[in-house]
Amino acid sequence: MSQILTPIGDAINSFLSDSHVQLLGRAIAVYIVFVWLACAYWAFRDAQSRTANPIVPYLAAILIILFTPVLFPFGLLLYRLLRPGETVAEANERAIAEEAMLREIEAQPHCANCDRRVEAEWLVCPTCRNQLRRLCPSCSRRVELDWSVCAWCGTDLVPPPVAASRPSASGRRGVRAGAGVADATQAAIAGGSLEFRADQQAGPTTLP
Numbered sequence: 001m002s003q004i005l006t007p008i009g010d011a012i013n014s015f016l017s018d019s020h021v022q023l024l025g026r027a028i029a030v031y032i033v034f035v036w037l038a039c040a041y042w043a044f045r046d047a048q049s050r051t052a053n054p055i056v057p058y059l060a061a062i063l064i065i066l067f068t069p070v071l072f073p074f075g076l077l078l079y080r081l082l083r084p085g086e087t088v089a090e091a092n093e094r095a096i097a098e099e100a101m102l103r104e105i106e107a108q109p110h111c112a113n114c115d116r117r118v119e120a121e122w123l124v125c126p127t128c129r130n131q132l133r134r135l136c137p138s139c140s141r142r143v144e145l146d147w148s149v150c151a152w153c154g155t156d157l158v159p160p161p162v163a164a165s166r167p168s169a170s171g172r173r174g175v176r177a178g179a180g181v182a183d184a185t186q187a188a189i190a191g192g193s194l195e196f197r198a199d200q201q202a203g204p205t206t207l208p
Ligand SMILES: [Zn+2]
Pocket: 111, 112, 113, 114, 115, 116, 125, 126, 127, 128, 129, 130
């Protein structure tokens, strides 16, 4: 048995005592120590980007150092498990995005009567029938209720009747009354246009 083992031991001894092998072993050791220290520095910088606390980055680096050049991968794994999930920059970005979203929601127009969200182009609140805007009788564009003159075409606007902007207690009655008013106005418009036409027709005939 010893006759077989002795040559093997001699071969290993001669291999390890070889100057090239020794040099390679030292190079590998230096490389591992370099990676170990680089990982400690990486943990320091990573902790700096994830917390505003000035002590935590040093603790992260010390954790990697304490795990020695042989076991430092376990220290790295432990640090990865313990570190905060998001960086300070990511947390700031999320806070800014949330704030912008809140502002956008607040900027959305609301019905003055029922406080529900309404679209900027709606004329009437679909929930409580509150009048939000009206159409310019001249250019048919949407105008605000408190405008005294149309911003689009410059036509003087008559303030809307107070009763029309208030939701009536009985929807049916309100609709009927509205229809009555609409009928009356239509008749008035028809009458006015007839008169206008009559004037126009009468005008040129009387001139010569
Ligand atoms: Zn409403």
